[in-house]
Amino acid sequence: MHDSDDSGASGPAQVFLSVGLTAHRDLVPAEEPRLRAQVRSFLQRLQGEFPDLPLRVISALAIGGDQLVAEETLALGIELMVPLPMPQAEYEADFHDAESLARFRGLLARARVRTLPLAPGNDIEAVRGRGEARNRQYAQLGMFVSSHCQVLLALWDGQPSEATGGTAQVIEYHLRNSMRGFNAEDAAPNLLADDESDLVYHVPCTRRIARAGETAAGSAASARAAGEAPRWLTADSGHPGDAPMPAHYRHVFAQMQDFNRDVQRYAAQIARDAVSLLDGATPAPAAATARELDALFAASDWLAVHFRRRVRISLLCTHALAAAMGLAFILYSDVQANRIYVAIFLLVFVLGLAIRWVGERREWQRKYLDYRGLAEGMRVQFYWWLAGIDIPPGSSLGYDSFLQKQDVDLSWIRHAMRTTGLLRHEAFNTDANWLQWVIARWVGARGSAGADATGQLAYYQQGSLHRERAYRLTTRLGDVALAVGLVGALALLVGGERMGPALQSKLVLAMGLMPLLAGIREAYSYKKADKELIKQFRFMSRLFDGCRARLDRARDDAQLRQLLRALGCACLEEHAEWILLHRERPLEANALSG
Structure with a gap:
């Protein structure tokens, strides 16, 4: 090695x-x-x-x-x-x-x-x-x-x-x-x-x-x-x-050019922090084409993570501001009709609009989704090339079918993959060692969901568990909010006459604030498409697990390559669905409505 x-x-x-x-x-x-x-x-x-x-x-x-x-x-x-x-x-x-x-x-x-x-x-x-x-x-x-x-x-x-x-x-x-x-x-x-x-x-x-x-x-x-x-x-x-x-x-x-400009803008950070598909031991020194494909994956992956962080921060800020607006409204209507609460409400609303304007102007959401789509397309092309998976010279398999049936506005990703497709069949002595390396790095081992596991199989297993925990937290918060509302209503019904005005005000505030927080958390979960992503991660986990089982039973290298080719096509289709799911839920000011 x-x-x-x-x-x-x-x-x-x-x-x-x-x-x-x-x-x-x-x-x-x-x-x-x-x-x-x-x-x-x-x-x-x-x-x-x-x-x-x-x-x-x-x-x-x-x-x-x-x-x-x-x-x-x-x-x-x-x-x-x-x-x-x-x-x-x-x-x-x-x-x-x-x-x-x-x-x-x-x-x-x-x-x-x-x-x-x-x-x-x-x-x-x-x-x-x-x-x-x-x-x-x-x-x-x-x-x-x-x-x-x-x-x-x-x-x-x-x-x-x-x-x-x-x-x-x-x-x-x-x-x-x-x-x-x-x-x-x-x-x-x-x-x-x-x-x-x-x-x-x-x-x-x-x-x-x-x-x-x-x-x-x-x-x-x-x-x-x-x-x-x-x-x-x-x-x-x-x-x-x-x-x-x-x-x-x-x-x-112009969108292809925007990608190059973002790569240039963050070149130092990408060189320092980007994740390479070629890290670790390889069966032989990687060819120039593999390094080019890997560099393009690393850059697009880093940019996707960078803009995802911007989008997540924006979502957190807008939903936190929505909670602050709701609190200001409750304080004004149920506790004390002080004009300062109205001023706070308006100020928070303006801050939310400013965050939305910056996000739209700098296209954080679009770049996050587009660059993630490009990175996953490059991942497939990279592993296909190293595994020696043959694509006919005149075929558009691997890029023109990616997202084409769903959204023409994503054309630039397909065009970027066209340019790298030129390099896929450059002379390269792939062999059984490279094929097994691709299987180990791309697919991974069955049942390896631990922290030290590698491969996309482990990634989707871990991702499913993480998103299930997040969704359970959202559900529990909703249950707690409902319970607080019911307990508060019963307390007011049974003992309201014996409560002092201050205690009644606090109870009413809690009854209003808890459902508000639960609703905002639910809206945040919806924006991230947690429920749908759980289904997608489970599907991808089953897909890679099934592929791993078939790879273990494959009779020869030709069958291994056939399975990896089918896996790549399935990954491209699923990532297209993922992009479209998130494009339907862009960063908006809706959360500010409470």
Whole structure:
């Protein structure tokens, strides 16, 4: 075993705005200066609009538009990610002259590289020759680029095409989740969900070589398109390229940028106090990708805890102020009609409104929930990656299904997970030791609910017990308040005539104050969703316990990975429910009504 003291990522934890690329190979040389200028302007515009959201361009470095954009990308200091559609030696057969091959290798040396696996049904011999098998690799590449970017940059002549994996089909896939040669489940498992990942920036161009069967009218249309200005395209509409980015996408990217800014703002505290998933002993030194995923988890987890503390303090303050307002009202109405109690009532109310205003302005509730959602998504991706759980390159499993059916406003979390999904299949020698390490750290041991236990199984067992105790306290306080009210009423009924005015006033005060405190405690419990969380923690405890039992009975590593994949999907669904439960109960001034 190796100690993972060096588990921190090489750079700061941050999410990227990924720009995917699809482009024609046969550009007209005379148009290249214009295309370079338009591409450069587009990238600089994104950098200017989102200065704290670093760009990452995804390009396969094919001849033509891909290499043109890659050169502009590197010239601007933007990270370049190269997914190869097949092993490099086979892919280089596409470069027919020494100049284009040297250009490819030079760009590749300055990029992060990931080689995609063979598409289902393909073998290496079939891919070596020209034909449908090789085209399926390009189609898979297009699906991969589309599935891992926020904006698709398209150098396109604007004409439809039946070529499998061609530029037109990649754009069609990005807009409408349909790719020839792949079934709907593989291409888009959630076709009916709201889609906020269909943004295309179209830079028109013409092609040097006419398509087979293209008519004169088609060639003329392509030439006219080249004279047009760039455009924003979505599945539903198109806008001039010099117009502002569609508002919804701009909002999503701004939230991604907010996360990076919060990471920068609290960088020192995160470095000092954040919890790492790689702490302790590991089977081997952790790969760079694992450290990056861990750093992003650690940052989002720390921020979630930080803003949860702010939300909890705000809730405690508002409910304490509600109790003070209730006490002031009771004193004024039942003890002494002194105007000072009215002044106290108003002052406390204003303080409560101020707390609410600060919380809303700084978005404590939203950030707490969003960052917790991101942290749990990163936890799943981290353990999946280390366990060697295979996700098809073009699949959106693990991020697009997360929260998509519930709330489009949470799109930025899915987009953040898209950017990290780029890294999941980087070369990594996972083995049985890593698989068992993941099971021990993620799932844990059955029945280990003690203080020294590890794993999510122990976490949910302990969480259930903690929330049950808190809810019992709320219930008992309500019972005590009811008992005090009944005893006080009986005392006044039976012996009220023999009591002095001072004792009667104290008894009436207690009868009014105890139900008030019980009601405020109940409201506080409702805001925290204690009752619902008990059910969710029990469910998650049963889920992990059942998974642990099945893992113990698994026949081989393949079955272990299948169970961990199913567990991750279930965790993402349950965390989505948790986020939505709390979003329905935001920090408000309702508690001040008593």
